[in-house]
Amino acid sequence: MSTIEFQHVRKIYPKATTAALADISLTINRGEFVILLGPSGCGKTTLMKMINRLIEPSSGTILLDGVDIQTVNATKLRQQIGYVIQQVGLFPHMTVAENIAVVPKLLGWPKAKIQSRIDELLSLIQLDPAQFRHRYPAQISGGQAQRVGLARALAADPGVMLMDEPFGAIDAITRTILQDEMLRIQQQLHKTIVFVTHDVEEALRLADKIAILHEGTIVQYDTPLNLLRNPANQYVAELLGADDLLRRLSLIQVRHVLQPLPKSYVASLTTIESSHNLRDGLNQLLASSNDQLLVVEHNQPIGMLSLAAIHAYLHPEVINERHR
Ligand SMILES: Nc1ncnc2c1ncn2[C@@H]1O[C@H](COP(=O)(O)OP(=O)(O)OP(=O)(O)O)[C@@H](O)[C@H]1O
CATH class of the missing domain: 3.40.50.300 (P-loop containing nucleotide triphosphate hydrolases)
Known part of the structure; x- marks a missing residue:
C-alpha cells in the first residue's frame, strides 16, 4: 500500500x-x-x-x-x-x-x-x-x-x-x-x-x-x-x-447509511447484505411489516437500516434544520 x-x-x-x-x-x-x-x-x-x-x-x-x-x-x-x-x-x-x-x-x-x-x-x-x-x-x-x-x-x-x-x-x-x-x-x-x-x-x-x-x-x-x-x-x-432520487438510492450501498446495532433487537427482522443498494433496502422495508432491517456482512449482523435513515440520506437538509 x-x-x-x-x-x-x-x-x-x-x-x-x-x-x-x-x-x-x-x-x-x-x-x-x-x-x-x-x-x-x-x-x-x-x-x-x-x-x-x-x-x-x-x-x-x-x-x-x-x-x-x-x-x-x-x-x-x-x-x-x-x-x-x-x-x-x-x-x-x-x-x-x-x-x-x-x-x-x-x-x-x-x-x-x-x-x-x-x-x-x-x-x-x-x-x-x-x-x-x-x-x-x-x-x-x-x-x-x-x-x-x-x-x-x-x-x-x-x-x-x-x-x-x-x-x-x-x-x-x-x-x-x-x-x-x-x-x-x-x-x-x-x-x-x-x-x-x-x-x-x-x-x-x-x-x-x-x-x-x-x-x-x-x-x-x-x-x-x-x-x-x-x-x-x-x-x-x-x-x-x-x-434523480430513486437512481441515487440504487447507487449507494446499504453499508454507507448504516445505523449502529442496538443492544437488543428482534432476531426475526428481515436481513439485508451490507453490499446491497438502498433501493433494494427500500423495497425490502416496504415488503416487510417492520420499519427496520437487520444489516449483515458474512452472515453477521453489523447494523440496522431504517426508513428514517433512507429519508435522512435523501433529505439531509431536513435533519440539518431540525438540529439548528
Ligand atoms: N499524446 C497526445 N498528444 C497530444 N494531445 C494528447 C495526447 N494524449 C492526449 N491528448 C489530449 O489531452 C487531453 C486529455 O486526454 P486523456 O486521454 O487524458 O483524456 P481521457 O479523459 O482519458 O479521455 P478518454 O476517456 O477519451 O480516454 C485530450 O484533449 C487529448 O486530446
Whole structure:
C-alpha cells in the first residue's frame, strides 16, 4: 500500500494550445480505491499514466510514499505498480500461468514461489488452477481474460494498482460480476487503487473516493455519498444524476447509511447484505411489516437500516434544520 501525491502537476502536450491537465493537486491515501471520472478528453488517462511515468508532467511533482518519482528509475517504479488496461494485453503465446508469472520471473523469484503464487492468484480471481493454468488466452472468455490481467498485475504484490477502464469492453452482466469481484478482492488486499472510468454507476459502486475531472481540472474530490449529497456545481450534479432520487438510492450501498446495532433487537427482522443498494433496502422495508432491517456482512449482523435513515440520506437538509 502506498500514498500518491500530486503537487501542482501540469501537462501540456507538444503543439497543444491548451493544457491537458492544469495545476492538479491531489492526495490518494494508502489503501484507498480512487476513481478518476469524467467525459472523454477531460484528462483522466493522462493523470493516471503519470503515476507510472508512461507520461511525464510538464511541471509539478508526483510523490509515491513521499519520494519524487522523477528520482526513481522508470522500470523499477513500474515493477512496484500493477497496471490493468481495457484490452488486457495478455501474451497470446503464453499460457495463463506463464502470463501471471511474467513480473515475478523478471524479479528473479524462485520457481516454487512463482508456482504457488500462480495458484494463489488463480484462486483469488476464482478460476480453478487445475482447469485454467495451462490454457492459452484464446481458450478463455473475455471476462476470464480480464481476471487473468488483474492477477498478472497483482502478481508481485504491488502497493499501487492502476486500472484504465478495465471493464470497458465487457458486457453489462459480466461487468457487474467483475465489479463485485473487485470489491471482494479489495476488501482482502487493501491496495491503493487508481481506476479510470467514464461510467458513473461503476464509479459510485466501486470507489472510496471519486475525483471528478472537467477540462483538465479536478472539480470535486470526495466520497460517493458526499458527492451525491453536496455536488459542488451543476456540472457535477448533472454528471452524477444527483437529482434523480430513486437512481441515487440504487447507487449507494446499504453499508454507507448504516445505523449502529442496538443492544437488543428482534432476531426475526428481515436481513439485508451490507453490499446491497438502498433501493433494494427500500423495497425490502416496504415488503416487510417492520420499519427496520437487520444489516449483515458474512452472515453477521453489523447494523440496522431504517426508513428514517433512507429519508435522512435523501433529505439531509431536513435533519440539518431540525438540529439548528
Ligand atoms: N499524446 C497526445 N498528444 C497530444 N494531445 C494528447 C495526447 N494524449 C492526449 N491528448 C489530449 O489531452 C487531453 C486529455 O486526454 P486523456 O486521454 O487524458 O483524456 P481521457 O479523459 O482519458 O479521455 P478518454 O476517456 O477519451 O480516454 C485530450 O484533449 C487529448 O486530446
